[in-house]
Amino acid sequence: MQATKARTRDADATKSRILAAAKAEFARLGLGGARVDEIAEKANANKRMIYHYFGNKEDLFIAVLEDAYLNIRTAEQELQLDNLPPDEAMETLIRFTWDYYLEHPEFIRLVNSANLHKGKHLKSSQNVVEASRTYVAMIQNILDRGVEAGLFRPNVDAGQLNITIAAIGYYYLTNRFSGEILFERDYMTKAALDDRLAFNIDTIMCLLRRV
Amino acid sequence: MQATKARTRDADATKSRILAAAKAEFARLGLGGARVDEIAEKANANKRMIYHYFGNKEDLFIAVLEDAYLNIRTAEQELQLDNLPPDEAMETLIRFTWDYYLEHPEFIRLVNSANLHKGKHLKSSQNVVEASRTYVAMIQNILDRGVEAGLFRPNVDAGQLNITIAAIGYYYLTNRFSGEILFERDYMTKAALDDRLAFNIDTIMCLLRRV
């Protein structure tokens, strides 16, 4: 068996095509809105294979969420922020978070879907919990180093900061449709995106800077 | 016809029971997940009445969104923030926004649903657009008075500020399910809620305060 040659039967390839198609469809329409038949067609796989590999629609959703979260947690770790001065590390993290949301719009939509269902489909993903622990520890480390270096004020909660860094990017992007309509404002032009990122960096830096 | 006596037939009452039931169901399960039969049953109305008064499921969703947005915009105006000093007005607005999200969890969920569908169901609601214009003007006014009084720094964009005030409360609450699981943290205890509100007020005040 050659790994390079496209095989007529390849369990791994089929499985990952299904996962990718499911991710796109669940992101687009939510758990309830996505159709198993449509996922099968987009994956170029038979519907039967979805049930063969993933059991049922909800378990497929669980697999999609797990994959999406592990992807972002991995990317965050690859930033190697511990090697940067704390203020630079913080700005890099804000930029990264923003860019990641922009480049992976499906991630935001999947998180929204997971929360519409009250997190039910995340409860079994202990590996994501562990990856998230590492992530918060990383933020805590940046904060500690910043305080020690006299750059940041002390006693800022790393958990709250983490939530706020996500919030100011995430909310802007996920609710841009209602925002564009109701506030009669461009959200997605290059200029608008640059403005928002700058505003967000400013927000966090004002919060952290020693006074 | 006596308005006080419960009539066996009352178009307005039936219509508003349907709207209330639809709001609850759309908030709970989204546009795709909510069931018209279930809405009819919860409203104590016949399903046919939904089609009679609202046309179809999507138009009912439009009516629900419009009602939800007009409710919050009305409540915001009733704050009379123009009578308060700018720093107090700002803090009052942050508290109000937070409390409103807490007391009207269905609002957040409806906005999420509207954005899952790319705002399609808001496009016809010109009255909400107008109410939103008034709202941003109110924030701009607080900002202007704050700058003039030497309390706030100049050139902070009212639109961005508006988005951020919403974001830091909204994101915390809408994504609390994934947050509680992945970050192993209480989100909804009295202490946690108080902490978050204090953190959010601090965030905005740091951003606005003259340096």
Added chain:
DNA sequence: ATTAAGTAACTAACTGGTGCGTTACTTGGT
């Protein structure tokens, strides 16, 4: 008497899930 409010039964299209059979690939005995 007329009109509007309300109801129940129905339907056509859909939807998650499955039973059952087929085909490609692997393995181990010779």
Added chain:
DNA sequence: ACCAAGTAACGCACCAGTTAGTTACTTAAT
């Protein structure tokens, strides 16, 4: 090297339950 037997990948056709929307009718209010 060959082949028979076993296994995993795959596909067709269908079901049972659901769902948005409708038809045809009854009943209360003015």
